[in-house]
Amino acid sequence: EAGVTQFPSHSVIEKGQTVTLRCDPISGHDNLYWYRRVMGKEIKFLLHFVKESKQDESGMPNNRFLAERTGGTYSTLKVQPAELEDSGVYFCASSQVETKGYTFGSGTRLTVV
């Protein structure tokens, strides 16, 4: 089966610009998660979709971040406008059952300059 796909793999943008990250989960996985790792620190939860619904978005840092999952398939994470502290690696993961462990994508490395 195909894994979790994220693109772009790298993005360099200027402060104030907009960037949209995309995640394609494993087919049939209702649960989709976004995480990010900033500056080599711990990987932090951003939000959790079950199908197209946001189950938990308690980790979203502020209203510059907008996540969508229209139709319950792929998801996008938009950062608008980007700030320097948004730089990091954004991971997407999917699972069938919430507590059995995830399958992660390779991540998108975002650099805001």
Next chain:
Amino acid sequence: GDSVTQMEGPVTLSEEAFLTINCTYTATGYPSLFWYVQYPGEGLQLLLKATKADDKGSNKGFEATYRKETTSFHLEKGSVQVSDSAVYFCALSDPGAGGFKTIFGAGTRLFVKA
């Protein structure tokens, strides 16, 4: 709230050395515990997991035992290889805390020298 603490790296070992990466956790419920690994240039991969006390997760020669009494889940391998060089993340998932998010530690980078 729930948290995971793991030993700081980097850890540098010679090939065939014994590896231990310590991990302790705090949780309000009965979490499942995981070790994830990130090889250079790749995404995170689930290495092993344990879902209840005294369970031992194992994979690729790595082992970790869920110790409720010490709230620990230390990762061990008897003989490391150069190909084990990676970043290792300890993590927990605690639905009893009211959600299904996974809490990760900060990661421990392992370098194995030939």
